[in-house]
Structures are given as structure tokens and as C-alpha cells.
Amino acid sequence: MTRNVLVLTHPTRSAAQRTADQVAAELRAHGMTPVTEEDVTATDDIELVIVLGGDGTILRAAELVRGRDIPLIGINLGHVGFLAESEVDRVSHVVSRAAARDYVVEERITLDVSVTRPGRSEPEHSWAINDxxxxxxxxxxxxxxxxGIDDRGLSTFGCDGVVMATPTGSTAYAFSAGGPVVWPDVEAMLLVPISAHSLFARPLVVGPESRMTVEVLSRSYTSAVIWCDGRRRIDAPPGSRIDVVRGSERVRLARFNLAPFTDRLVGKFNLPVAGWRGEDKTP
Structure with missing residues (x-):
């Protein structure tokens, strides 16, 4: 039986293409068949996606295989790379573990969004992994x-925007806007106002069955633009309603390293931990 692995790279980085060639060669050495993005729609039985790039490339990969329950594993060629499982110097290790199916699959919640615009009877739908x-x-x-939350109004204000995020996305745009970091195994969603002119415009954490709603008021002097993971755009003129709920599908991430999320947070943000439990390692 052919074991197909999709190898997806950052489209413009020459280093990513060189790494992709290395991954493809090592997959063949393990008896596996590398599949390119151009062939993915014609290949039914893909067992894994190896993504070479940063979090943006991983989001593109998830979009490409959405609905097919294929796990993704990221090799970080970007900067922070929160979604990536490994760094570029461990390519051989990644391929050998993948060949042995020596990994666990971690499922993350997503978001489903519907946008109802004035004068249109049918809403427009999209989805997001991060926000x-x-x-x-x-x-x-x-x-x-x-x-509003759960079809109850909560507050009204002028702002630069509002971010609605998953725990996965809590370390992305929502984090930059002042939202909390939420551990990825927490079943919750976030709503984070951006530069809001209001006394009550704090980040909110709601339950997984909740519905988060943002209405662009008819009196607004400007329209809104909705971005799903910064990749899919929907225009929202005044009078539009944006509803966000937990997604019907989950994204599946292959994991080799079962270390706590705390370790990933410390490592990715280079957080100082000297002095923890008396272990002061500063000079």
C-alpha cells in the first residue's frame, strides 16, 4: 500500500524548497511517496502533511486539506512558529518518526463564522483556526x-476592531491585542476588543457552546473588514452581523514532543525562568 505524504513549503523561500527536496528524498528512502501541492486534489489517501515554514504556511496547509482528517506536522522555518513541532535541523528525525507512525495526534478546536449583511437573505460563511x-x-x-454573547447584548463602543479567537489563536493576533494566553487543551473561545473607547472592553473567555456576535452598527462611519486567519476576507458594511461559534471540524496536529505547553511557551517567547524553585542560574 502506497503511503503518501504531502510536503508543503513556503512558496517564495529558496531555503524552504531545498529543505523540501531533502524531505522528499528521505521519504522515498523510507518507502513513502512525497506528494506536492499540485497533486493533492488528485490523491485520495494522504496520511500526513509535512509543512515547511512558519505558522502562516501551516494555516495554508490546513486550508488545503480541510475536511480530510489528515494530521499536519510543522517544521519551523519562520520566527516564533507556535504551531510547528520541530526546527529545521531535525528534518531526518521528523521523517523517521513519521515513517514509524511514532506520533500522537492533537486535535484543536476551530471557529465557524457567518456574516449576515443588509439586503442579503443568505449569510456568507467561513472558518478559522486561529482567529x-x-x-x-x-x-x-x-x-x-x-x-453580544449567546444572543444577549453586552456592550457597544467605537474601536479599531474585535478579535475572536481559539486557544490556538490566543498566542497570535489576540495576544498582540492584549488578550490572555489560553492553554490549547482548554475548550473555550476568546473575544478581544482592539483599542476600544469604553470602560468595559476587556478580553472575554467564553464556553465552547457559546455564540460570539459582533454587529457593525448602522451609525458607524466606516465599514468593517473580516479576516479569517488573515487569509480569507469578507466585507461587512454598516448593519452587518458577524456570528462566531465553535467549528464543526477540528484541525489535527501530529506531535512528537509531549512536553507541557508551558515549556513551549517559555521556549518560543524566550521567557526568563531563572529563580524558579530556587534555581537561579543567572551569572
């Missing part, structure tokens, strides 16, 4: 929004 951001369309103006 759905509602952003002002004009730089010089604030967008006026009302936010």
Missing part, C-alpha cells in the same frame, strides 16, 4: 460595534 478579526475598513475612523 476571526473584525477590523475597521478606514484607517482614520473607528468602527462602531455592538458585541
Amino acid at each position: 476571526v478579526s473584525v477590523e475597521k475598513a478606514e484607517r482614520e475612523r473607528m468602527v462602531e460595534v455592538a458585541i
Whole structure:
């Protein structure tokens, strides 16, 4: 039986293409068949995706195989690379572990979004792994929004935008906007206002069955632009309603390293831990 592995690279980095050639050669040496992005739709039985790049490339890979329950493993060629499992100097290790099926699959929640616009009877739908951001369309103006949870109004304010995120996305855009870091095994969703002119505009953490809603008020002087993972765009004029719920599908990440998320957080952000439990290793 042929064991097909999709190898997806950052499209413009020459170093990524060289690494992809190395991965393909090592896959063949293990009796596996590398599949390129051009062939993915014609290949039914892909068992794994090896992604070479940063988190953006991993998000592109998830979009490419959405609905097929294929796990992804990232080899980081970017900067922080929170979704990546390994660094580029461990390519051979990744391929050998993949060949032996020596990994566990971690499932992460996603978001489903529906946008109802004035004058249109049917909403537009999309999805996200990290976040759905509602952003002002004009730089010089604030967008006026009302936010609600579970079909109950919560607050109204002018702002630069609102980010609705998964725990996976809590270390991405939501983190930059002042939201909390949420451990990836927590079943929850976040709503984080951006530069809101309001006394009550704090980050919110809601349950997995909740519905988060942002309405672009009719009085808003500017439209909004909705970005799903920064990749898929939906325009939202005044009078639009954006509903976000837990996604019907999960993204599957292959993991070799079962170390706690705390270790990943410390490593990716290079956090100082000298002095923890008396172990002060500073000079």
C-alpha cells in the first residue's frame, strides 16, 4: 500500500524548497511517496502533511486539506512558529518518526463564522483556526460595534476592531491585542476588543457552546473588514452581523514532543525562568 505524504513549503523561500527536496528524498528512502501541492486534489489517501515554514504556511496547509482528517506536522522555518513541532535541523528525525507512525495526534478546536449583511437573505460563511478579526475598513475612523454573547447584548463602543479567537489563536493576533494566553487543551473561545473607547472592553473567555456576535452598527462611519486567519476576507458594511461559534471540524496536529505547553511557551517567547524553585542560574 502506497503511503503518501504531502510536503508543503513556503512558496517564495529558496531555503524552504531545498529543505523540501531533502524531505522528499528521505521519504522515498523510507518507502513513502512525497506528494506536492499540485497533486493533492488528485490523491485520495494522504496520511500526513509535512509543512515547511512558519505558522502562516501551516494555516495554508490546513486550508488545503480541510475536511480530510489528515494530521499536519510543522517544521519551523519562520520566527516564533507556535504551531510547528520541530526546527529545521531535525528534518531526518521528523521523517523517521513519521515513517514509524511514532506520533500522537492533537486535535484543536476551530471557529465557524457567518456574516449576515443588509439586503442579503443568505449569510456568507467561513472558518478559522486561529482567529476571526473584525477590523475597521478606514484607517482614520473607528468602527462602531455592538458585541453580544449567546444572543444577549453586552456592550457597544467605537474601536479599531474585535478579535475572536481559539486557544490556538490566543498566542497570535489576540495576544498582540492584549488578550490572555489560553492553554490549547482548554475548550473555550476568546473575544478581544482592539483599542476600544469604553470602560468595559476587556478580553472575554467564553464556553465552547457559546455564540460570539459582533454587529457593525448602522451609525458607524466606516465599514468593517473580516479576516479569517488573515487569509480569507469578507466585507461587512454598516448593519452587518458577524456570528462566531465553535467549528464543526477540528484541525489535527501530529506531535512528537509531549512536553507541557508551558515549556513551549517559555521556549518560543524566550521567557526568563531563572529563580524558579530556587534555581537561579543567572551569572
